[in-house]
Amino acid sequence: MAEKFTIYSSVQSQWVGVMLLALEEKGLKANVDYDVKEITLSTGDNFAPEYIAINPNGTVPSLTAPSLSKPIIESADILRWIDSRGTKTLVPEDEKRSKEILELMHSPSMTTNLILFQARDPAEMEVKKKSGWNGFLEGRQARLEKELAAQPEHPFYVSKTAENLGITSLYRAKVGPEHEGLYHMTDEMYRTMAAGLDKLESLIALPFAAGSRVSEADYNTVPWLAHAMMGADTPVTAIQDFGPLERLIQKTVPDFKIGPKTRQWWSNVAKTEAFKKVYPVLH
Structure with missing residues (x-):
């Protein structure tokens, strides 16, 4: 056993x-x-x-x-x-393609924290300040400060507390000129995200991400896209609705669209039993 x-x-x-x-x-x-x-x-x-x-x-x-x-x-x-437990089933047919997809989806430049926490202008910032993400950041900050007080020299708590405070302090502050740097950075990051999704479109093999069967390439991409859609306020049961995510990115890149190969891939992978069990709703 x-x-x-x-x-x-x-x-x-x-x-x-x-x-x-x-x-x-x-x-x-x-x-x-x-x-x-x-x-x-x-x-x-x-x-x-x-x-x-x-x-x-x-x-x-x-x-x-x-x-x-x-x-x-x-x-x-x-x-x-x-x-590796039993017969391997998630090894990609095209390992080079799969490696490129994994590197893209896990790259820092594609972080979905952009969608969850950042803003491009005062109106977006005000919405974020009133959202549940504000409480999420504060909860993390409180725990980090507690642990830092107990271990003030611990390198993880020193760096992570400062990192989290960087965005939390902007949520705490009245929306004003000090947010301009965030707006500029966020706008540039949306351009990078759009380019990354265009690259994903070019990499997808069909019917699945790296060939004719489901592999690690699919299961490392599904969570990214599901989370991005959720963060863009897609109704969580609207598994096939890319509209909210597209409109969010289009504010920076007006002609952006989720490509036809990505749409077909998503439709294909959404029919798998694993997807149905793990993603009955977006999260």
């Missing part, structure tokens, strides 16, 4: 989707094949010293197992480890 492992998951985490899709694809069951430890991001549970000992980056997901010398803390690596 295969060893039981532990996953560190969160309903609030984008990249947990990679792991959950892999678990469904392999037919593995919670409490039978693995245990689940839920991490609440909005209260900074991922910054607790106990979790930092598992994942020094303070990110979710993570995976531990008796046979592992150390935890696996990158979602793409977690998928590969899960896929």
